[in-house]
Amino acid sequence: MTWNRTQMAARVAQDIPEGWFVNLGIGIPTMVADHVPAEREVILHSENGILGMGPAPAPDKVNAWLVNAGKQPVTLRPGGSFFHHADSFAMIRGGHIDLCVLGAFEVAENGDIANWATSENDTAPAVGGAMDLAAGAKRLWVVMEHTTKDGKPKLVESCGYPLTAMGVVQRVYTNLAVVDVVPGRGFVVKEIVPGLSLAELQAKTGAKLNTDA
């Protein structure tokens, strides 16, 4: 079996404890919020100046002044706050955000991440806050498919795409496995989807997989 996008998001949410300040990137990372149980207080940060961000509003309750980093309408939880961009990025760059979850094109065994441009001659790349988040958050987890659509590994020995940051990824959640990135050891497999062997996972991975066993 493989985990679908919803299951991947749910698997990430499972590992986020109460009390963390968390920034979620666009795509599957955004879906993580839906899988944190309401009674577990996790405070979501949005780079455009929101702490305590809540879920999307009902269609008739949209507030045009309240959007997330993807410019989609959101809500504010009781206790939430607004602030300007320099403060928002002081939270990110100053190491105050406990966890950032991002998507990626590639993650290397030394923790390098490439997630903002697909080739060196990309005509008009768009970086947004990705480099600040990758370099500044206390922890960086990546959630992405294990391979590209045509089967190319996305966990690799070294990134081929332009880097977002060096040596910062601590864990990768894919549709096939949960893999830690350990300094000096590289990829360490924590969990594999039921029915898939380590050898089969290794065959879909572009770098050596280690295990704790």
Place this chain on the structure above:
Amino acid sequence: MINKIVQSIAEALQGVKDGSTVLMGGFGAVGQPDELIEGLIEQGAKDLTVVANNAGAGRVGLAKLMEAGRVRKIICSFPRSAGSVVFEELYRAGKLELEIVPQGTLAERMRAAGAGIAAFYTPTGAGTKLAQGKEVREFNGRPHVMEYALKGDLALVEAWEGDRWGNLTYRESGRNFNPVMATAATLTVAQVHHIRELGEIAPDNIHTPGIFVNRVVRVQRGAPWV
């Protein structure tokens, strides 16, 4: 009597020169001073360098100014977004210079300009192609990239309320880059939804003190189009 309130967009933009660097608030459409931006078309300044998070969408505001051929260069973090058609056309045609800056570095470069800091070092971008050609120094065993302050000749901000001393408040996530940009330009112009009497905005609730603001103009507009 100090009175920074002006009666028209034209008055608000009087004296803006060709070749100016213009800081424009907003994150997407929210907090973006579209009336002032479009006012620059009428005002006539050209050869502008624009600093904004995004590169405009649709054919209004910044996109309209770019389409009118007034922008030489744009400095932003995220030029490509849904509806950034004018940017794409001009950029592909080689009619627009682009400088991509990580969003936090963009905000901090303007914060630094407003606070009199000439340059700073940050780990953001180290080892990436956005650090190419920049000075890199190691602090605490980690490479840091030197980034320069980014000062504007003009800042255009959108606020919720303003008074005649130039004190401003912002609304919800419409705050974003606006307060930072207000500090970082020679001439700061705010378009506001509401004019308040002096003293009417509670001092504890003023987000941008009037010292950073030169002109305030009221515009009739509804909620941002999202």
